[in-house]
Amino acid sequence: MGTLCNALAVVLGGLLGMVLRGKFPLRVQEALMHTLGLVCVPLGLSMALKGGKFLALLLSLVAGGALGELLQLEGRLEHFSRRLEERLKTGAGTFAPGFLAATLLFCIGPMTIMGSLEDGLGKVPQILYTKSLLDGVASIALAASLGVGVPFSALSILLVQGSITLLARFIAPSISEAFVQEMTATGGILILGIALNLLNLKKIRVANLLPSLGFVAIFIRIL
Template identity: 30%
Template sequence: MPIGVIVNSLSVLFGGIVGAFLGDRVPERIRTSLPLIFGVASMSMGITTIVKMHTLPAVILAVIVGTTIGELIQFEQGIEGWSNKARGPIEKLFSSKAGIENPKDFMDQFVSIVILFCASGTGVFGALQSGMTGDHTILLAKSILDFFTAGIFAAALGYMVAAIFIPQFIVLLILFLAASFIMPLTTPAMLADFSACGGILMLATGFRICGIKSFPIGNMLPAMVIVMPLSWIWITYCNF
């Protein structure tokens, strides 16, 4: 039973609804400052996982090749297209407008939190661990943080944040179900490199949330798919 996956997704759903409902009732200084704190927190979590890296060349190669693949297939543009199509009906359904009207600013923050909720190293590893061992601790702890994160971002971005629970649930459920097949094929070194790759994405996500630099986070996602095979290849054949 994917208890951790269900709880984590519901925390985003209810956190997004509560935050969007409160909206302007949340003081402007909180809506402005807390996303910056979340950005710093994302960078901090990214750094703590990056330092556990085992095979630097494989991880760097995965990020470069993965981002190239993402750029070629325009993965982030697909996320933006989906969110643009969903934004209108959702705002119309709830008779509300997001606090951020500038489309670029909205997309910068929205795409960043999609990655934060759906593809963070903590969530991916937590879903794999939950599926393999039945231990939901990581996802349950993540649910607490995600509830408040979704609430604060929804105060500015509206009910669209609550809709992120759908892709998050799908991604985490797939990982949960695939865990019994994936985990036996991995080694501690491969998992460390996988977490480190996720850490790089979380670090870039933090920069984007803080408005420092708009990294193409969505287009970097394919790196998470290829990093473990590249790690295995490097350790097996290139570890001189």
């Protein structure tokens, strides 16, 4: 349900952006993003407080953050995005640049993974609902400048997030409730990092913290 909501938000936002071409001021975009950043703060806090093992949460974030920094996950993702965008822009017309830029923006990131896992594990997909708002606003701005390819990126969202959600549902019976709680708490900290980025308060390399979600499974068994 969360992925369908996300895809619909991108389609509607993209269509609206095409209608509003040249009429969507940058200051309005910034105001909307700051508002969504404020919304992410209570969401992240409520998720972070669901954990019952603070030490496991702390160690998971420390270990995951260290591994992510060593692997330079965020830098690699950004480099991959730029390279792919540059290749597809060459002689690609007007459709491909918009489709690619939107696909990379909406399908590569912490909220994509955390939200799809949350949805697949049978929880209320709060992260994907929040992501739907973010992507909807972003798709308005993208479509206003890049055109018709942007709303079609909803197909990429259905494919990527739908696959992760189905995988999570498949493995859900073998996942303990303790793991779900601590993974939710860890994800909440990452959402707070995204909030800081949206509010332009501090640049947090959130993608480098993604390995923390895997370390949770280890530390809840040890502690």
